Amino acid sequence: MKQSMNSWLSRFGKRVTSRAGLRVLVGSLAVLLVAAVALVVQGSGERTVTYTEILQIAGGSQVARVEIQGERFLIQQAGGQRSVGLVADEALRKDLATRFAEAGVPVEFAPGVSSGERAAGMLGPFAVLAVVGAGLFVAQRKRQKGHFTELGSGMQGIQVRFADVAGMDEVKESLNETVEFLKDPKQFARLGGRAPRGVLMTGEPGTGKTLLARAVATEAGVPFLSASGSSFQEMFVGVGASRVRTLFAEARKVAPCIIFIDEIDAVGRARGRNGDSAAADHDQTLNQLLVEMDGFDHTAGIVVIASTNRVDVLDPALLRPGRFDRQVVVPLPDVRGREEILHVHARPLALAQEVDLGRIAKCTPGFSGAELANLLNEAAIMATREGADAVAHDHIDRARDRVLMGLERKNVLVDEEERYTTAVHEAGHVTVALLATGTDPIHKVSILPRGRALGVTQALPEKDRLMVRKDYLEDQICLLMGGRAAEIVVLGTMTAGASDDIQRAAGLARRMVAEFGMSDLGCIGLGADTHGRSQALLDKVEETARTLVETQLARAIKMVESRRAEIDLLVQGLLERETLDADEIYECFPADRRSVPMATVTKLARFKAA
Structure with a gap:
């Protein structure tokens, strides 16, 4: 019964969404016919x-x-019958009116209506219905094309070229063949080969996938049809497949061109998930997309570029050669790429002369292009609000702190006991970061509430890490447990402020044991999906991870106990100034300055002074 109902809904949806113009026209004619019949019945x-x-x-x-209406006599008899007659002669009309009045019949004179006015009155409803039908037809045509945006070959408003896309030399090189194909499609067919018909760009959010697609269209000088994956989905069954057909039909009209589908995972998820009507409509939409991508001519000049962050959920048929021939990974930029991106986004800004974008690039590891643009924008807003003539290093430094650590909550009232507890907790993090060899250099520590945290310790990596070692991960767990270690040693108690640290440390320890194989259990390769694994193995993983965290906590306690006097100085400084930078931290730990390369300390101090 359920399957038959879903089948009926699917057929009904197809009828509702196909041939929109014909439906509107037939509907309008039906309404006109009903109105005409009503008029005939009324006049009968x-x-x-x-x-x-x-x-x-x-x-x-x-x-x-x-x-009496001019020449028209409307006579209503006692039995309800109505008679209508026309009398053109005025003298005869007066004589008839006198006869009816003498017979005692009520006579009423109504304003005269000409034949043209009567005709207009008859045609008025038809004209209104025709206008409404035409409006519905035009609205339906616009609705069919409303799910995608078409930009001409001039690319008005989106003049983005490869020179404007910084930090992606390898990615741009791999897309150059697509540009050459769009400029001259027949060149690739000269020797019997064919250019890629589909390019799938994957990567972290904010890395510039959409920007690259626009740059390809601008460099090739072809129309750019942009749609989002979610725009193909609608509450009516069959709309998605219809919109896919409309998109590719429009692309064939303006070929050579680029079809860009953003977040294609919304429409390209694997089929056969369940048997409900929504999944059936999704499968129908995906099937239509598969047919369209593999159905057009090899030299038609249509290239499909798509972007997604979830390539793992896409249907295998969508990824096969012939549809998406290439997968281009758009990674996070390295230090050189970040510097190039900063130069691009700094063009419209008034920067102070002492601002060194290369130094900012080194202090922003892991930032995407969008985050770097937001960093400079936040700094510009801050400088404008303060009435500065240019964006200085201090504005960028504070903007980075705001992005990484959150906005300062200056209106939060924290009593002295909680301030002291927070200072001790953060001092524990700082101590472990200075003594552990695998941790990143400490840049700043603060007990000002930011976001949901009462205090923050900020460490900035010296370089981009593409691979991490076991000792580095163990030091990270030890660093996370430094706050709890300080609470145990200095306060003699424990607070709930370490809950986030414990959760992160436990998660990292479990990944070391279950995914990275960095324990006595060996390379078990237990990921997030634990289906089919024995409970005994899961218990061993949890116990081994817990032991790893406890070991690093004991290590952190020893570090805190060895620097008890330095911790007291750091806590006192935090209570007095609330925020300490790298130089002020090392004044409390003079013996541990060698733990960080001198070049890093000098760089951080110079950065703060600027």
Whole structure:
């Protein structure tokens, strides 16, 4: 019964969404026909009579009332019958009116209506219905094309070229063949080969996938049809497949061109998930997309570029050669790429002369292009709000702190006991970061509430890490447990402020054991999906991870105990100034300055001074 109902809904949806213009036209004609029939029925109760018959009626006694409208006599008899007659001569009309009045029949004179006005009155409803039908037809046509945006070959408003896309030399090189194919499609067919018909770009959010697609269209000088994966989905069954057909039909008209589908995972997820009507409609939409991508001519000049962050959920048929021939990974930029991106986004800004974008690039590891643009924008807003003439290093430094650590909550009232507890907790993090060899250099520590945290310790990596070692991960767990270690040693108690640290440390320890194989259990390769694994193995993983965290906590306690006097100085400084930078931290730990390369300390100090 459920399957038959879903099948009926699917057929109904197809009828609803196909041939929209024909539906609107047929509907309008049906409404006009109903109106015409109503008029005929309404007029069927009136009988047309001649002048002689009007004289005979006037001599009788069965007339209830007479209404005179210019040349038109509307006679209503006592039995309910209505008669209509036309009398052109004015003298005859007066004589008839006198006859009816003498017979005691009520006579009413209504404003005269010309034949042209009556015709206009008859055609008025038809004209209104025709206008409404035409409006519905135009609206339906616009609705069919409303799910995608078409930009001409001039690319008005989106003049983005490869020179404007910084930090992606390898990616741009791999897309150059697509540009050459769009410029001259026949060149690739000269030797029997074919250019890629589909390019799938994957990567972290904000890395510039959409920007690259626009740059390809601009460099090739071809139209750019942009749509999002979610725009193909609608509450009506069958709309998605219809919109896919409309998109590719429009692309064939303006070929050579680029079709860009953003977040294609919304429409390209693997089929056969379940048997409900929504999944059936999704599968139908995906099937239509598969047919369209593999159905057009090899030299038609249509290239499909798509972007997604979830390539793992896409249907295998969508990824096969012939549809998406290439997968281009758009990675996070390295230090050189970040510097190039900063130069691009700094063009419209008024930067102070001492601002060194290369130094900022080194202090922003892991930032995407969008995050770097947001960093400079936040700095510009901050400088404008303070009335500065240019964006200085201090503005960028504070903007980075705001992005990484959150906005300062200056209105939060924290009593002295909680401030002292927070200072001790953060001092524990700082101590472990200075003594552990695998941790990143400490840049700043603060007990000002930011976001949901009462205090923050900020460490900035010296370089981009593409691979991490076991000792580095162990030091990270030890660093996370430094706050709890300080609470145990200095305060002699524990607080709930370490809950986030414990959760992160436990998660990292479990990944070391279950995914990275960095424990005595060996390379078990237990990921997030634990289906089919024995409970005994899961218990061993949890116990081994817990032991790893406890070991690093004990290590952190020893570090804190060895620097008890330095921690007291750091806590006192935090209570007095609330925020300490790298130089002020090392004043409390002079013996541990060698833990960080001198070049890094000098760089951080110079950065803060600027």
